[in-house]
Amino acid sequence: MARTKFRAEVLTPEGQVFDDEVEMVSTRTTVGSIGVLANHAPLMAILDPTELRLYKSESDVVRFAQGEGYLQVVDNSALVLVEEAIEPDKLDRSAIESRLKDARDSLEQAEEGSEERNRCERAIRRYEAFLEVGDGS
Amino acid sequence: MATQKDIKSRIASVKNIRKITRAMEMVAAARLRRAEQRIEELRPYAEAIRRMTRRAVEAAESIPSLPLLEEHDSIENVGLLLVTGDRGLAGAFNSQIIRAGNARNRELQQESAQVHWYASGRRGVSSIQFRGLELAAGYTGFTDRPAYADARNIADDLIAHYVDGAVDRVEILYNGYVSPMTQEVRHETLLPLQQAEVLGSEEDGEGASPSDEASDSGEGPDHSRSLWIYEPEPEDILKRLAPDYVEISIYRALLESTASEHGARMTAMRNASENAAELIDNLTLEANRQRQAEITQEIMEVVAGAEGLR
Numbered sequence: 001m002a003r004t005k006f007r008a009e010v011l012t013p014e015g016q017v018f019d020d021e022v023e024m025v026s027t028r029t030t031v032g033s034i035g036v037l038a039n040h041a042p043l044m045a046i047l048d049p050t051e052l053r054l055y056k057s058e059s060d061v062v063r064f065a066q067g068e069g070y071l072q073v074v075d076n077s078a079l080v081l082v083e084e085a086i087e088p089d090k091l092d093r094s095a096i097e098s099r100l101k102d103a104r105d106s107l108e109q110a111e112e113g114s115e116e117r118n119r120c121e122r123a124i125r126r127y128e129a130f131l132e133v134g135d136g137s
Numbered sequence: 138m139a140t141q142k143d144i145k146s147r148i149a150s151v152k153n154i155r156k157i158t159r160a161m162e163m164v165a166a167a168r169l170r171r172a173e174q175r176i177e178e179l180r181p182y183a184e185a186i187r188r189m190t191r192r193a194v195e196a197a198e199s200i201p202s203l204p205l206l207e208e209h210d211s212i213e214n215v216g217l218l219l220v221t222g223d224r225g226l227a228g229a230f231n232s233q234i235i236r237a238g239n240a241r242n243r244e245l246q247q248e249s250a251q252v253h254w255y256a257s258g259r260r261g262v263s264s265i266q267f268r269g270l271e272l273a274a275g276y277t278g279f280t281d282r283p284a285y286a287d288a289r290n291i292a293d294d295l296i297a298h299y300v301d302g303a304v305d306r307v308e309i310l311y312n313g314y315v316s317p318m319t320q321e322v323r324h325e326t327l328l329p330l331q332q333a334e335v336l337g338s339e340e341d342g343e344g345a346s347p348s349d350e351a352s353d354s355g356e357g358p359d360h361s362r363s364l365w366i367y368e369p370e371p372e373d374i375l376k377r378l379a380p381d382y383v384e385i386s387i388y389r390a391l392l393e394s395t396a397s398e399h400g401a402r403m404t405a406m407r408n409a410s411e412n413a414a415e416l417i418d419n420l421t422l423e424a425n426r427q428r429q430a431e432i433t434q435e436i437m438e439v440v441a442g443a444e445g446l447r
Contacts, residue, residue, distance in 0.1 A: 011181055013178075013179050013183075013288075014284070014285055015175075015178035016178075029368045030368065030369055031368040031369060034368075041364065041365075041366055042366065043366045043368070044192065044193065044196075044368070044374060045366075046369065046374055068377075070186075070378075072185075081182065081186065081189070083285055083286075083289060084285065084286065114300075114301050115296060115301050116297040116301060119293045119297050
């Protein structure tokens with residue numbers, strides 16, 4: 001069944017990576033997984049690293065590995081603002097694994113409750129999510 | 138006196154150098170265009186973040202305490218981030234940053250603050266190490282084409298050091314991109330963030346950029362707060378937005394520095410090519426003069442020989 005389409009845009013600091021009509025945007029906020037359909041109520045949310053899926057149709061799905069960012073839905077259009085949006089086949093597995101290892105090593109040394117520790121935890125979540133996206137493709 | 142052969146070989150070597158400097162000029166010009174484009178590409182993202190912040194500020198019942206906006210009571214340790222390039226041969230590009238860093242260091246010492254050095258780019262890192270100073274953190278290998286992840290990496294370090302109290306203020310020195318011919322040293326304070334810059338006092342935001350205003354009024358009908366869904370609360374969204382400003386500032390500085398580096402290299406290499414051309418002209422002239430002198434000399438000898446036979 002074809003759904004109503006609406007505009008979705010994915011913007012990163014390195015430029016726009018997607019701007020098209022879609023049926024659904026599927027991603028994850030800090031609160032949980034979310035699927036945005038047409039005519040969604042205005043929404044502002046913080047996004048966690050995960051797989052971002054843009055459904056142009058039931059079968060035509062554009063996928064990205066998404067870093068931290070924000071989702072804003074207003075006037076029936078969705079704006080995904082993320083630090084990184086990498087196509088799954090462009091993920092560099094070995095580079096991600098080495099960064100993940102670095103982050104885990106620094107986490108061991110970081111003091112409890114310090115900003116340094118938060119930062120390592122964020123990095124670990126990000127790279128683990130990227131690896132999962134890579135595995136899925 | 139150099140012989141004709143010496144001069145000819147010098148001409149050949151200068152010609153080779155000119156080929157290299159011309160090629161470097163061309164490469165720098167191509168990379169400069171790409172770097173300019175990347176500065177442009179950042180703009181929509183930065184503006185979207187700013188608009189989102191303004192909405193979150195409007196929606197928040199109270200502005201949460203943001204450690205990145207809080208000034209430390211006393212300024213004892215100042216982080217100084219020097220943004221240089223990985224490679225030289227770009228005129229004054231690297232040296233003017235290093236010089237500005239030294240000058241700032243002296244100023245801060247007079248205010249009895251201790252400087253903690255941070256540097257991006259191999260030139261800055263090696264200059265600091267060469268002078269036997271302690272490098273808090275160095276970042277190399279990306280100045281040709283900085284990625285946002287590189288900026289985030291630097292920002293995360295600086296933020297962690299600031300919040301955890303290792304430094305009380307962070308300043309950045311980089312080459313601002315004015316035009317391919319001109320770069321200017323810019324000196325900015327990264328941390329603490331300026332309240333007006335982030336939370337955008339109303340008059341500040343509206344006066345500064347008309348484009349923001351236009352898009353805001355476009356979203357006008359949805360302004361009533363109650364209709365919006367926030368995940369999580371606007372206060373928490375604000376907390377997450379603050380570090381983004383540091384990341385974006387650093388990313389912009391890295392991009393501008395890269396564009397400046399290519400611009401400076403292009404100019405330096407063009408000058409070098411022109412100098413080489415001039416040198417070739419002069420040497421060719423010298424070679425011709427020598428050749429004529431030799432011919433004259435030979436004729437004199439023949440004439441003198443003929444005279445002697447008479």
